[in-house]
Amino acid sequence: MVTIKDVAKKASVSIATVSAVINNNKFVSDELKERVEIAIKELKYRPNKVARSLKNKKTNLIGVIVTEITNPFYPLMLKGVEDVAKKNNYQLIVCTTDDDPQKEYDLVQSMLDYGIDGVVLATIDDKESKSVQLLEQEEIVHVLINRSPEVYSDNSVLIDSYKVGEIATTYLIDLEHDDIAFIGGDRLNSREREKGFKNALAKHGVELKDNRIIKCNYDAEKVYQNVLQLIEQDDMPTAFFAASDTMAFATIKVLLDKGFRVPQDISVIGSDNISFSEDFLIPLTTVDAQAYEMGRLGCETLISLLNESENNSYIKPYLLEPSLVVRKSCQKKMEG
């Protein structure tokens, strides 16, 4: 390995001078500067980031923690994070939690050990997230995207899930549906979508039948079972609103399996707009949750926080606007 020492020797200058040239942060005469630059080239010297990190307490590493990587929603978000990280000369340490708070906590710990400069957390939304507490107490710059603990609001980039619920539900109501079921989970994003759903129903005077709130926690198998149960009881709503596209997929699959036509017999609207909903068996009507944009903005605010350093700064939470994406899984309610 060629070190700064070798360069210094070759250029017949001191280590400090080489450092000054590399970092361009002190005046160095043209003559020496040139000698140093030549030496660097000839030796193919590249500064050792590990040593530099040790001295500077800055690794230029950003930790990114996502729930899953096989659900296309997250890769899209990751892409957003990566694009801005790359532009700012950060590298990403990426890992997944499978939505397990303990794993998440351990990962945050591990990242701290690696000396990451900041972290983009796209995962848990527990009432009081241990991970977030840890980050706070260790004073590690962080921004939460997609989800956040209920109490937490600073430095986060979220989708306005309440509005997602409203938009989807209102769309269904506009299509004259009057018996709509909600398929969701426990997480904040889902709870908010549920609130938006209920509110839109109330606002338009649409009744919410008894067993129309179905909690499946993003588990496709559960969705399948729950909808199947409805089918077997012969108690079907005319439309479903799912709090995620993957749950909408699962819903459509049971319906199709059991001989219903989507959207002719039953409409289904999702939310998220993952890349694949466009090409799903039935192209999915859904509400776009801006995964890429959350990643992009999330990383951007992280980096601006990182740059202000001591400013101890607060950036107001972003709440992104969802938007309706009409495709083919919904249609006007049939007569009778």
Next chain:
Amino acid sequence: MVTIKDVAKKASVSIATVSAVINNNKFVSDELKERVEIAIKELKYRPNKVARSLKNKKTNLIGVIVTEITNPFYPLMLKGVEDVAKKNNYQLIVCTTDDDPQKEYDLVQSMLDYGIDGVVLATIDDKESKSVQLLEQEEIVHVLINRSPEVYSDNSVLIDSYKVGEIATTYLIDLEHDDIAFIGGDRLNSREREKGFKNALAKHGVELKDNRIIKCNYDAEKVYQNVLQLIEQDDMPTAFFAASDTMAFATIKVLLDKGFRVPQDISVIGSDNISFSEDFLIPLTTVDAQAYEMGRLGCETLISLLNESENNSYIKPYLLEPSLVVRKSCQKKMEG
């Protein structure tokens, strides 16, 4: 930040003793060991990996370079890599190249700067890859997965793409198709699939018509245009074999758009078996290219290479077996 010094002071021992306790690599009397452990707990000390890396020249960081992250093939591979990395206490630095050799080279350089211990490269297959050369010359342990430069064979985990071509084509021939088109690109994986395709045709005495090799380089738009051209010339094969699922998707979409039925009028088989092919508009029949397994095995061999350290060792290339996945995009050729 609490350092090893603080622990040493608190436990009234030397730094060296604390280090010995942490690393458990020297005998320390039970008494001192306990004192040290208590101090560590009370101070919540965690060793600084950056410092450790500097001394040890080992970061416990693995670089992973993939082409894209929004194509579900790669996340699946990543998942394989991550699962074994996690188990072995490595963290992953992940980035994407968009299939640009220059970007890839720069990324490899960057990762070297970060001191990664090894890299899993899942990307380019140039005749002579600068990136691979760089890794070789810097003596960084690396394994190539999914693709490799033509000349390169060591330490790689590849899918047997020739066989992919054979399997897909033979399946189509078994369905009595006698005019089959191939949709592919320039990359080795595609070239091998093409060879397998041609060989299977020859072996079964099926004629290959003139304009039946369509090069689209994984670009959905190009696929669309090329197939469209065929349609407009009214010169249609009875089946398509695409060298990737995404190209198969694009093919199916034009066909559907132009009023063909898949598979009733025309059969399409893909290759890769990305997660979504199962739920595509027409559930895609395809040949599984074992993305997860390549990632898993790739990382596993990387880590075993890392552990042997000085052994300068060579691990024979893995060539994974592809397997046919029958779904709904192919059927027996219609009479006439």
Next chain:
DNA sequence: CCCTTTCAACTAAACGTTTAGCTAAACGTT
């Protein structure tokens, strides 16, 4: 011509570890 100021370039300490090599206590042998 001497004294002060300026500043390019240098020396050395520091970042938080690991580890080679040393010290001295404890023990066994004769």
Next chain:
DNA sequence: AACGTTTAGCTAAACGTTTAGTTGAAAGGG
């Protein structure tokens, strides 16, 4: 009792940087 051997635990150097503080030559002022 004297000596050698063993070894628990220590000291200090090293990893490759950055940077505070120092040096000394040149420039400027009186």
